[in-house]
Amino acid sequence: MWAFVVRRLANGVLVIIGVSILTFMMTVIIPSDPAARWAGVRATAEQIAKAREELGLDKPLHVQYWRYVTGVVHGNLGTSIRTRQPVLDDLKAYIPATAELVITGMIMALVIGMPLGIWSAVRKDSWVDHLCRAVAVFGVSLPTFWLAMNLQVVFFRWLGWLPLGGRLSGMIEATQAIPNITGFLLVDSAVTLNGAVFWDSLEHLLLPAITLAAYPIGLVAKQIRSSLLEVFGEDYILAARAYGLPNRLVTYRYALRNALAPTITVFALCAGYSLVNTFLIEAVFNWPGLGNYSAMAVITGDYPAIMGITLFVAVVYVVLNLAVDVLIALDPRVRF
Amino acid sequence: MSTPGNTATAAPDEAGGNRLVRQLKYSAYLIRKNTLTTIGFSIVGVLIVLALLAPVIAPYPDQALGATDMSQALESPSLKHLFGTDEMGRDLFSRVLYGTRISLQIGILVVGLALAIGVPLGLIAGFVGGFIDEAIMRVTDIFLSFPPLLLAIAVAALLGRSLTNAMIAIAIAWWPWYTRLIRGTVVSMREKPFIEAARVIGTSPLYIMVKHLLPNSMSPVIVQASLDFGSVILTSAALSFLGLGAQPPEPEWGLILSTARNYFLVAPWYSFFPGMAMVVTVLAFNLVGDGLREITDPKTRRL
Numbered sequence: 001m002w003a004f005v006v007r008r009l010a011n012g013v014l015v016i017i018g019v020s021i022l023t024f025m026m027t028v029i030i031p032s033d034p035a036a037r038w039a040g041v042r043a044t045a046e047q048i049a050k051a052r053e054e055l056g057l058d059k060p061l062h063v064q065y066w067r068y069v070t071g072v073v074h075g076n077l078g079t080s081i082r083t084r085q086p087v088l089d090d091l092k093a094y095i096p097a098t099a100e101l102v103i104t105g106m107i108m109a110l111v112i113g114m115p116l117g118i119w120s121a122v123r124k125d126s127w128v129d130h131l132c133r134a135v136a137v138f139g140v141s142l143p144t145f146w147l148a149m150n151l152q153v154v155f156f157r158w159l160g161w162l163p164l165g166g167r168l169s170g171m172i173e174a175t176q177a178i179p180n181i182t183g184f185l186l187v188d189s190a191v192t193l194n195g196a197v198f199w200d201s202l203e204h205l206l207l208p209a210i211t212l213a214a215y216p217i218g219l220v221a222k223q224i225r226s227s228l229l230e231v232f233g234e235d236y237i238l239a240a241r242a243y244g245l246p247n248r249l250v251t252y253r254y255a256l257r258n259a260l261a262p263t264i265t266v267f268a269l270c271a272g273y274s275l276v277n278t279f280l281i282e283a284v285f286n287w288p289g290l291g292n293y294s295a296m297a298v299i300t301g302d303y304p305a306i307m308g309i310t311l312f313v314a315v316v317y318v319v320l321n322l323a324v325d326v327l328i329a330l331d332p333r334v335r336f
Numbered sequence: 337m338s339t340p341g342n343t344a345t346a347a348p349d350e351a352g353g354n355r356l357v358r359q360l361k362y363s364a365y366l367i368r369k370n371t372l373t374t375i376g377f378s379i380v381g382v383l384i385v386l387a388l389l390a391p392v393i394a395p396y397p398d399q400a401l402g403a404t405d406m407s408q409a410l411e412s413p414s415l416k417h418l419f420g421t422d423e424m425g426r427d428l429f430s431r432v433l434y435g436t437r438i439s440l441q442i443g444i445l446v447v448g449l450a451l452a453i454g455v456p457l458g459l460i461a462g463f464v465g466g467f468i469d470e471a472i473m474r475v476t477d478i479f480l481s482f483p484p485l486l487l488a489i490a491v492a493a494l495l496g497r498s499l500t501n502a503m504i505a506i507a508i509a510w511w512p513w514y515t516r517l518i519r520g521t522v523v524s525m526r527e528k529p530f531i532e533a534a535r536v537i538g539t540s541p542l543y544i545m546v547k548h549l550l551p552n553s554m555s556p557v558i559v560q561a562s563l564d565f566g567s568v569i570l571t572s573a574a575l576s577f578l579g580l581g582a583q584p585p586e587p588e589w590g591l592i593l594s595t596a597r598n599y600f601l602v603a604p605w606y607s608f609f610p611g612m613a614m615v616v617t618v619l620a621f622n623l624v625g626d627g628l629r630e631i632t633d634p635k636t637r638r639l
Contacts, residue, residue, distance in 0.1 A: 018474070
């Protein structure tokens with residue numbers, strides 16, 4: 001088992017190196033000249049040549065790559081053209097809001113998707129099953145940003161229950177001291193016992209989090225259903241049923257535990273996808289996070305920011321998948 | 337297997353032809369038996385017809401392509417404008433209809449391009465093995481360590497804004513899935529007796545790959561490709577929504593939704609109809625894909 005974990009970790013490191021090469025190659029193939037952009041619109045040919053030298057663009061590719069990698073390792077992801085700040089500082093500023101959104105959404109996906117999938121498998125081919133499968137297939141067929149807009153129409157315009165967007169109301173922001181400990185407003189306001197901020201941020205979080213959860217709900221439910229059905233066909237389940245053990249016990253203690261591994265893998269995949277989905281969701285809900293920053297970077301053609309985000313999200317995604325594989329390998333039933 | 341000799345050659349050919357017809361008939365039966373799959377296939381059929389006949393059906397074809405009529409801006413749905421009009425007074429029904437053409441084209445071109453890159457690489461990796469296999473698969477690993485939407489956004493942003501670039505970007509994010517899929521099937525088939533037999537009688541590797549391995553490993557790829565059709569349409573809409581794909585005044589659904597965003601609180605129909613069109617299309621392809629999976633699954637086939 002440990003041999004597997006070590007091998008998997010080594011493979012993860014290789015993949016991250018590969019990711020950095022691919023990201024670097026992308027910056028090389030940009031059609032526009034970074035040196036010209038760096039030097040400014042009215043730069044002379046001489047100034048551009050000087051900028052090229054300063055940026056190291058006159059060096060051979062492998063030297064440039066080495067420069068890029070050492071820079072990244074030291075936290076230098078370049079400077080955003082739009083905000084004129086180091087990309088890493090921008091990322092740090094925007095990550096907490098996005099993390100809060102993604103984590104809440106993924107928890108929702110679990111809380112809704114798991115029971116749906118279990119229910120669906122237990123009552124296979126009943127109306128419940130059909131309904132759950134319909135929800136699942138709709139969840140993966142909906143354009144995220146369209147769902148977001150429709151939720152805004154229903155819950156903001158028609159019902160008036162929830163705010164349109166943002167993370168806090170202007171009123172709350174003006175009158176309350178906003179705690180900043182972890183950067184997660186829900187946690188920070190709960191810890192400082194600030195009820196007004198807590199409720200306000202919860203109201204703002206609800207719609208974007210549901211939008212984010214729609215896709216993973218479908219995938220999680222589908223996966224749980226199919227792996228549960230597979231496990232239900234095993235002899236030991238038949239044996240447990242033959243002993244007359246209650247259904248609840250058979251389902252939750254015997255079957256579900258053995259059906260979880262593939263679901264965890266799918267879940268990690270979803271978390272990675274959700275991180276990218278925030279590009280669209282945060283743009284619609286005007287959520288001040290990484291996704292909104294990325295959408296702005298895309299719109300304004302802010303290449304250093306785009307490449308920094310791409311590298312960051314890809315690394316998170318690789319690490320997430322790695323963590324899941326290692327987690328599953330720690331299960332003593334799994335042998336390699 | 338069969339008895340050698342000239343007399344036997346005619347019979348198996350005929351049986352082969354009959355078998356193909358039988359197989360197709362059986363597939364059609366399996367499709368009809370499953371209501372959801374039937375619905376999926378029917379919707380796809382209707383969409384293709386709508387896309388082909390768009391210039392005939394659309395009441396305002398010139399507006400679909402960009403002509404404006406400011407006197408009719410943001411009108412709600414009526415008999416004159418079934419889906420209402422947009423902020424430039426263009427008939428949304430016509431635009432959504434023309435959008436069907438664009439979306440189906442995107443699906444065909446992107447999936448086609450991804451297959452054209454991914455399938456040969458997967459065949460070669462699986463059949464040749466060794467260092468070449470290792471090299472191709474490590475490259476796919478790197479591509480697969482990006483969420484597909486992220487890679488598509490990054491590449492599209494770097495290539496510059498246009499629908500063509502967006503399609504190239506999506507195909508670049510997509511091909512490794514097919515490579516991995518087909519390689520897996522080919523590896524499991526490489527040592528089968530019929531391949532060994534072909535090798536023994538001196539068949540060229542290229543012939544083995546194209547004539548023996550390819551047809552026998554295509555069914556999972558076809559299932560995946562039909563499922564991907566929907567995802568590709570969604571991805572391209574997402575790129576357009578971010579301003580990377582189609583450019584105004586193209587009637588691409590994602591782009592229409594992107595402009596609708598500025599008006600959706602005053603004109604909810606503006607975003608509703610193009611969104612619905614997209615949901616129906618993606619759903620239909622998902623149903624078709626699920627159905628094809630069941631049809632090609634040997635477990636269902638044997639019954």
